Amino acid sequence: xxxxxxxxxxxxxxxxxxxxxxxxxxxxxxxxxxxxxxxxxxxxxxxxxxxxxxxxxxxxxxxxxxxxxxxxxxxxxxxxxxxxxxxxxxxxxxxxxxxxxxxxxxxxxxxxxxxxxxxxxxxxxxxxxxxxxxxxxxxxxxxxxxxxxxxxxxxxxxxxxxxxxxxxxxxxxxxxxxxxxxxxxxxxxxxxxxxxxxxxxxxxxxxxxxxxxxxxxxxxxxxxxxxxxxxxxxxxxxxxxxxxxxxxxxxxxxxxxxxxxxxxxxxxxxxxxxxxxxxxxxxxxxxxxxxxxxxxxxxxxxxxxxxxxxxx
Numbered sequence: 001x002x003x004x005x006x007x008x009x010x011x012x013x014x015x016x017x018x019x020x021x022x023x024x025x026x027x028x029x030x031x032x033x034x035x036x037x038x039x040x041x042x043x044x045x046x047x048x049x050x051x052x053x054x055x056x057x058x059x060x061x062x063x064x065x066x067x068x069x070x071x072x073x074x075x076x077x078x079x080x081x082x083x084x085x086x087x088x089x090x091x092x093x094x095x096x097x098x099x100x101x102x103x104x105x106x107x108x109x110x111x112x113x114x115x116x117x118x119x120x121x122x123x124x125x126x127x128x129x130x131x132x133x134x135x136x137x138x139x140x141x142x143x144x145x146x147x148x149x150x151x152x153x154x155x156x157x158x159x160x161x162x163x164x165x166x167x168x169x170x171x172x173x174x175x176x177x178x179x180x181x182x183x184x185x186x187x188x189x190x191x192x193x194x195x196x197x198x199x200x201x202x203x204x205x206x207x208x209x210x211x212x213x214x215x216x217x218x219x220x221x222x223x224x225x226x227x228x229x230x231x232x233x234x235x236x237x238x239x240x241x242x243x244x245x246x247x248x249x250x251x252x253x254x255x256x257x258x259x260x261x262x263x264x265x266x267x268x269x270x271x272x273x274x275x276x277x278x279x280x281x282x283x284x285x286x287x288x289x290x291x292x293x294x295x296x297x298x299x300x301x302x303x304x305x306x307x308x309x310x311x312x
Contacts, residue, residue: 015090039071042287073104073110105155113152117144162198
């Protein structure tokens with residue numbers, strides 16, 4: 001390959017989920033519907049929590065942050081995908097790809113961190129109920145969220161700065177529907193050893209530590225519940241964790257599924273299809289999980305919708 005073909009790359013080509021022209025209208029309709037449902041569901045959660053004073057607690061503060069992150073997460077990838085399908089184009093600018101990689105890592109990491117913080121919140125609520133409001137005070141809640149943002153912004157920026165040092169061939173094709181760092185590194189024309197090592201280390205740290213925190217929190221919760229006297233008390237205490245456990249299972253389950261799918265099949269297209277689960281389906285289902293399994297959220301949403309209807 002000539003040196004001139006490696007420098008000043010202005011754009012990449014996103015191959016998408018399928019190159020079949022007949023499938024494009026169907027893909028556009030499905031993903032537009034999923035995007036709108038995700039936006040509406042998460043916005044309703046945020047508005048309901050903000051407008052209902054009964055939900056101004058640490059648990060729902062973190063939930064509203066999770067909904068905000070899910071909106072940003074899906075907005076990082078799907079609008080560009082929809083635009084490319086609509087315009088019958090595969091282009092994404094070099095800077096646009098860098099931005100997509102960066103913000104995708106930020107919001108995926110924030111999802112992970114917030115789920116960990118929410119597990120800690122449930123641990124304090126169940127294992128130290130008398131000191132809950134003292135420990136989980138507004139100042140600590142804000143500090144925890146700000147720390148999460150600071151860490152993930154810094155790690156993502158470091159990985160992007162390493163990526164900027166790479167060179168790419170003109171006409172580079174990315175076998176995905178968005179710019180995912182691992183996929184972009186595979187198509188680079190320069191040595192990516194340092195990038196891959198940094199990516200593996202960052203992924204391990206950002207997954208192992210949060211997952212360890214979640215497992216520790218729930219091990220303490222289970223241990224505490226085993227000491228509770230009646231089965232009714234156990235059920236009432238553990239029911240507050242049901243929605244959170246469902247979201248954790250969905251998030252990590254789909255993430256592991258994508259990893260195993262790419263490791264087993266070695267097919268970029270199948271890996272792209274599998275990644276739809278955690279990039280699109282998970283943010284879409286989170287509001288339903290929390291609203292259907294949580295009486296407080298259902299009540300707040302009901303009051304919000306009745307209030308909106310009465311104003312029309």
